[in-house]
Amino acid sequence: MSRLCEGRVCVVTGAARGIGRAYAEALVAEGASVVINDVDADAVDLAVEGLRALGGEARGHIEDVSTAAGAAGLIDAALDEWGRIDAVINNAGITRDRMLVNLSESDWDDVIQVHLKSSFLVTQRAAQHWRKLSKSGEGTDARVVNTVSSVGLYGHAGQSNYGAAKGAIASFTITAAMELARYGITVNAICPTALTSMTADVLADSEDARLGLLDARWVAPAVVWLVSEKSADVTGRVFVASGRRLAVAEGWHRGPTGRAVGDPSEVDGVIRPLLAAAVRHADEQGDIPAGDTGKELVEELARRFSTGDMQGAMALFHPDFRIEQPPTLPHGGWHVGQAGMAEMGAAFGRHWSRTIENPRIFGDGETVVQVTTQTWTATATGRSATVDVVELFGFADGRISEIRVFQRDTHLLLSLLGASP
């Protein structure tokens, strides 16, 4: 079987240890030749020796990639050694964590320089090379893989410098992808989680570390795929990878929108309902918090159902969730837990398909009612009816624990199943 990156030449910054080293090992195992860049000369030598011992093609490059000379030297190293370059992986990084009020100017500058400036410099240098190839008529199928962080996408107190750098790299990724597509270059980013020297203080004692889910090898397969020819049609994306999950991070988009306002005294009145309707920022895991009140939970449930996010919707239910349907319907009665829900869904699906529209959600605290307009179509007869369905919600441990469904139109719905109304 041919390997995913056979013949591809990659440079990986900050690859002497940690996640970058795991990338280099995985890339070499898939047939790539790799330049291991880092500022730590001894660690680079060890990493290169290790890769060669595995039968891989590797060479070292010991320079600071946040300088123009270092970035240029890195691209030249690949060209000198193998006469080509197919991918750059901007991975080098440092942290200088402090609360914003205590952050020194140099802690700010150093972090922005190592993450953001190096990503720009290395990408630009490689892109200039690929643009030349593309203009000379040679086909290019090149890759840039940047590195962001949950801190940059979702925020984390004490890391404003690091978060700003990583958030900027996510934005840089999107714009660079737009600019470079014409030269056959894709630009994507990876948002990893792994136990490394950078994260040992916070992750070493975690449950995920004990379970082996924080091994950097869990992050590498997505990067191998991004480097390979298989991902040629994918650009401008941010991927989340760890031993817990592989996911696509979704970006900013315009949310609830109101009329234009020219008078400052009117802003509050227009903006408050928009804020209430807006999706919350994701938490540190990237999940959108369901909300503190029952009403917010039900609103979030309706939103997830309407966007087809079934897995996200199910996550809002308590493990001991139960639902009561009108007893006269074929799927009527109480259904308990995930298994009960599945049985209920199967019983429903034997008779009907349904569309749900216009959720209206009322109440506060622990009393929440949702009214939806539902169109039920009987599978056997193809006949439909539109009815209002009223659901009363109960809550436990911050999740939805109970739904009681009230429908006064059950006779109408049952009549759809038979030959005559």
Ligand SMILES: NC(=O)c1ccc[n+]([C@@H]2O[C@H](COP(=O)([O-])OP(=O)(O)OC[C@H]3O[C@@H](n4cnc5c(N)ncnc54)[C@H](O)[C@@H]3O)[C@@H](O)[C@H]2O)c1
């Ligand atoms: N470990 C995680 O959970 C995690 C989470 C999100 C993002 N990241 C990012 O992943 C990347 C790799 O992190 P890691 O956890 O493997 O960290 P690490 O500290 O183990 O490795 C980073 C490497 O970058 C090198 N480096 C630093 N400055 C450099 C420079 N100017 N030029 C060249 N090399 C330089 C370091 O010497 C080090 O070997 C970083 O960009 C980091 O911000 C890591």
